[in-house]
Amino acid sequence: MKVVIFAGGFGTRLMEETEARPKPMVEIGGKPILWHILKMYEQHGYNEFVICLGYKATYIKEYFYNYYLHNSDVTIELANNNINVHFSETESFKVTLIDTGLHTNTAGRLKRVQKYVQNETFMLTYGDGVADVDFKALLKFHLSHGRLATLTSVQIPGRFGNLDIKEGGFVDNFIEKPIGDGMWINGGFFVLEPGIFKYLEGDVTDVQWEKGPLAAIAQDSQLAAYKHHGFWKCMDALRDRHELEELWSSGKAKWKTW
Template sequence: MKVLILAGGLGTRLSEETHLIPKPMVEIGGRPILWHIMKLYSHYGLNEFIILLGYKSYVIKEFFSNYFLHKSDVTFDLSKNTMEIHEMHCEPWKVTLIDTGLMTQTGGRVLRAKSYVGNETFMLTYGDGVSNVDIQKLLAFHKSHGHAATVTAVQPEGRYGNIVSDKDDKIANFMEKPPGDGAWINAGFFVLEPRVFDYLKDGDNTNFERTPMENLAKDGELYSFKHYGFWKAMDTLREKNKLQEMWDKGNIPWMLD
C-alpha cells in the first residue's frame, strides 16, 4: 500500500526555519520531521512512499539522492575519484518524489499523484505532524466501514478543523478551523479509496480540507478514527522547539522503533 505525504506548502508560520528549506525538512533530533513520519509507517510495514513536493522541492530530492551520505561513514579517495560507504544504514523504503507545483492546493497535489496510486487503497498524511497512531488499527477500521475515506481525529488544544461524527463514527459535518476548544480535529493520517479522486474536481485549486471533505461527509463516505494517543503538528517555531525539547529529554512517543 502506498503512502502519500503532503510536502509542498510554503510553511509561512515557521518562516524562521523555512526561508531556506521546506517545512518537512525541518529537523527534530537531527532528522527531518518527514523522516520521523515515514518511520511510523515503516514500523507497520508500509515502505512505499509518494512525496508530493512544491516549495523548495530540490532540498527533499537532494536529501534522498544522498541518503547514504546522511546515514553512513564515507571515505573519499580524491586521487581516484572514488567513494566508499561504510556500514550502510538505510530503511527499506521506495520513495517517489513528484513535483506538484509551487502554489497547488492540497487536493490538487493528491490529484497529481493519481497515476502513481492506481486502483488501490492508499494512505495520505501531512508532512508536518508526528503521532503514535496505530496504523494497523486505523486500516482495519477503514476496511470495517467500507466507505471512501477515513481521517484520524484527535483532541488537541484547538484551532484546527472541527469534525462532528455520529455514534458509528460516520462524519456528519466537517468545518475548517472553527472557534472553540475540545473538538475532534483533522490530524491527517487518512486512509482513502481511489474514488476519492472523483471529489477533487477543481484540479490544482482543490483544497482537500474544504469542498472534497465536506462533500465526502455529506455523502456519508467520510469516517473518523479517533486517536487518543500522542499527536502534534509543527506549525510554529514554538511547536518545533517543543518537539526538540521532548527529543532531548528522551520523551519521544512518536518513535516506535
C-alpha cells in the same frame, strides 16, 4: 500499500526555519521531520511513499538522492569518484518524489499523484505532524466500514491551565493544559479508496483538500473518523518545533515507536 505525503507548502508560519528549506526538512533531533514520519509508517510495515513536492522541491530530492552521505560514514576517493559506505542505518524506504507545482493547493497535489497510487487503497498525511497512531489498526477500522475515506481524529490539549474557582476566590482544582472542550479535530492521517479521485475532477489546482473534496465526501456520508487517544503533535509554528525537540532530547518522544 502506498503512503502519500503533502510536502509542498511554503510553511509561512514557520518562516524562521523555512526561508532556507521546506518545512518537512526542518530537523528534530538532527533529522528532518519528514524522516520521522517515514519511520513511523515503516515501523508498521508501510515503506512505499509518494511525496508531493512544491516549495524548494530540489532540497528534498537532493536529501534522498544523497541519503547515504547524510546518514552514513563514508570514504570518498576523489581520484576515481569512488564512495565506500562504512556504516549505514539502512531504512527500507521506497520514495517517489513528484513535483506537484510551486503554488498548487493540496487537492491539486493529490490529483497529480493519482497515477502513482493507481486503483488501490492508500494512506495520506501531511509532512509536518507526528503521532503514535497504530496504522494497522487505522487500516482495519477503515476496511470495516466500507466508506471511501477515513481520517484520524484527535483531541488537543488547551494552551492554558483550567481553574475551578469557588465563591470567595478559592481554587478547588487546577488542570494544566487539559484536553480540549470535547471537540475532535482532523489529525491528518487518512486511509483513502481510489474512489475519492472522482471528487478531484476538473481543475482543482487552487482547491484545498479539506475545504473542497473532503467536505463533499463527508456530505455524501463517505467519511469516517478513527479516534486516536494517544500522542499527536503538529509542527505548525516555531514553538511547536521547540516542544518536539525537547521531547526528543529528553527521551520522551512518544512518536518514536521504532
